[in-house]
Amino acid sequence: MKILVTGGAGFIGTALVKRLLKDGHHVRVLDDYSRGVPERLKSIAKEIETIQGDVRDFAQVDAATKGIELVYHLAAVNGTENFYKQPDRVLEVAVKGTMHTMDAALKHGCRRYILASSSEVYQEPTHVPTKEDERIIVPDVKNPRFSYSGGKIIGELLALHYLAKRGVEAVVFRPHNIYGPDMGHEHVVPQFFERLAPLRAQKKTGVLPFEIQGDGTETRSFCFIDDAVTGIVLVAEKGKSGELYHIGTEEEVSIRDVALLMAKIMGLSIAIVPGKRVEGSTPRRCPDIGKMRALGYNPSVDLKEGIKRTCEEEWKKFQKAS
Numbered sequence: 590m591k592i593l594v595t596g597g598a599g600f601i602g603t604a605l606v607k608r609l610l611k612d613g614h615h616v617r618v619l620d621d622y623s624r625g626v627p628e629r630l631k632s633i634a635k636e637i638e639t640i641q642g643d644v645r646d647f648a649q650v651d652a653a654t655k656g657i658e659l660v661y662h663l664a665a666v667n668g669t670e671n672f673y674k675q676p677d678r679v680l681e682v683a684v685k686g687t688m689h690t691m692d693a694a695l696k697h698g699c700r701r702y703i704l705a706s707s708s709e710v711y712q713e714p715t716h717v718p719t720k721e722d723e724r725i726i727v728p729d730v731k732n733p734r735f736s737y738s739g740g741k742i743i744g745e746l747l748a749l750h751y752l753a754k755r756g757v758e759a760v761v762f763r764p765h766n767i768y769g770p771d772m773g774h775e776h777v778v779p780q781f782f783e784r785l786a787p788l789r790a791q792k793k794t795g796v797l798p799f800e801i802q803g804d805g806t807e808t809r810s811f812c813f814i815d816d817a818v819t820g821i822v823l824v825a826e827k828g829k830s831g832e833l834y835h836i837g838t839e840e841e842v843s844i845r846d847v848a849l850l851m852a853k854i855m856g857l858s859i860a861i862v863p864g865k866r867v868e869g870s871t872p873r874r875c876p877d878i879g880k881m882r883a884l885g886y887n888p889s890v891d892l893k894e895g896i897k898r899t900c901e902e903e904w905k906k907f908q909k910a911s
C-alpha cells in the first residue's frame with residue numbers, strides 16, 4: 590500500500606515508518622525537520638521517499654499526498670515549553686496542518702486517514718483508568734499550555750465530522766506517554782536519564798539527592814515504542830472509521846517510582862527531593878485499553894524491561910558523545 594506519514598522523522602514516526610516498510614508498504618515521509626531529524630531515517634533512506642515540507646503549506650501537502658492510499662498524520666509541535674512560548678505555532682500546525690492533510694486526502698481520494706491525538710485532551714480525567722468516551726476539555730482558554738490539547742481536540746472533531754463525513758475513513762488514536770530510545774528531550778524519561786547519566790559516569794556512590802517536579806506522587810502509564818507502533822498499525826488496519834482508540838498500557842506508576850527505577854537500573858541510589866509542581870499538570874492519568882484489546886492489542890514490554898532497554902541504548906550514546 591502507498592502510505593504517507595507526516596512527522597515521519599519524529600520519535601514515533603520513525604519507528605512507524607520502519608515497521609510499515611518491514612510490512613512491505615511503500616512509504617513517503619513529510620516532515621519539516623523542526624524537531625525530527627533526517628539522520629533517524631538514514632538506515633532506510635534509500636527505501637523510502639522523503640519530502641522536507643511544512644504541513645502549513647497546502648501545496649507541499651498536496652504534492653506529498655499524490656497517489657497515497659493511507660495517511661498517518663503525526664506532524665505536530667510537541668514539548669511543553671513550546672506550548673507556552675509558541676502557542677500560535679502549536680495551533681497553526683495543529684489546525685491548519687491537519688486541515689491541509691485532510692483536504693489533500695479528500696482531493697486525492699485516499700481510503701483512510703489516521704490521526705495522532707493525545708492523552709492531553711482529557712487534562713484531568715474524571716475516571717481512571719480512563720475510557721475513550723471520557724469527556725475532553727480545555728479548562729482555561731487563556732492558558733497557552735492548552736494550545737496543544739486544544740489543537741488536538743479540533744483535529745479529532747475535524748477527523749470525525751469533516752473528513753469521515755466526506756467519505757474518507759478516519760480513525761483517531763490517543764497515545765499515552767510513549768517512550769523508548771532516541772525519543773528526544775521533552776519527556777520525563779529522557780529528562781531523568783540526562784540527569785542520571787553524568788552521576789553514573791562520575792561513579793557517584795551513596796544516596797544522591799534527586800529533585801523532581803511536585804512530590805512525585807503524580808501517576809502516568811508509559812508505553813514502550815514497539816508496543817505503541819504495534820497498536821497504531823492495528824488501529825489503522827482494524828480500527829473503525831469514526832472511532833477513537835487509546836495507545837498505552839494499564840501499568841499506572843508514580844513519577845517518583847519511575848525515577849527510582851531508572852536510578853536502580855543505572856546502578857545509582859537516589860533520594861527523591863520534592864520540587865515545585867508545574868501549573869496545569871495532572872495528578873493521575875492511565876488509560877483503559879479494553880477497546881484496543883478487543884482489536885487484539887496486547888502490549889508486551891513492561892516498564893522495567895522498557896526502561897532497561899531505553900537506558901542501555903541511551904547510555905551507549907552518552908558514552909560515545911563524552
Ligand SMILES: NC(=O)c1ccc[n+]([C@@H]2O[C@H](COP(=O)([O-])OP(=O)(O)OC[C@H]3O[C@@H](n4cnc5c(N)ncnc54)[C@H](O)[C@@H]3O)[C@@H](O)[C@H]2O)c1
Nearest residue numbers: 596598599600601621623624625643644664665707766767
Ligand atoms: N510521544 C508521546 O508520548 C506522544 C503522546 C501523545 C501524543 N503524541 C502525538 O504523536 C505524534 C508523534 O509524536 P512524537 O513523540 O513522535 O513527536 P515528535 O516531535 O518526535 O514528532 C513530530 C514530528 O513532526 C514534525 N513537524 C512539526 N511541525 C511540522 C510541520 N509544520 N510540518 C511538518 N512536520 C512537522 C517534527 O519535525 C517531528 O519530526 C504527535 O502528533 C504527538 O502530538 C505523542
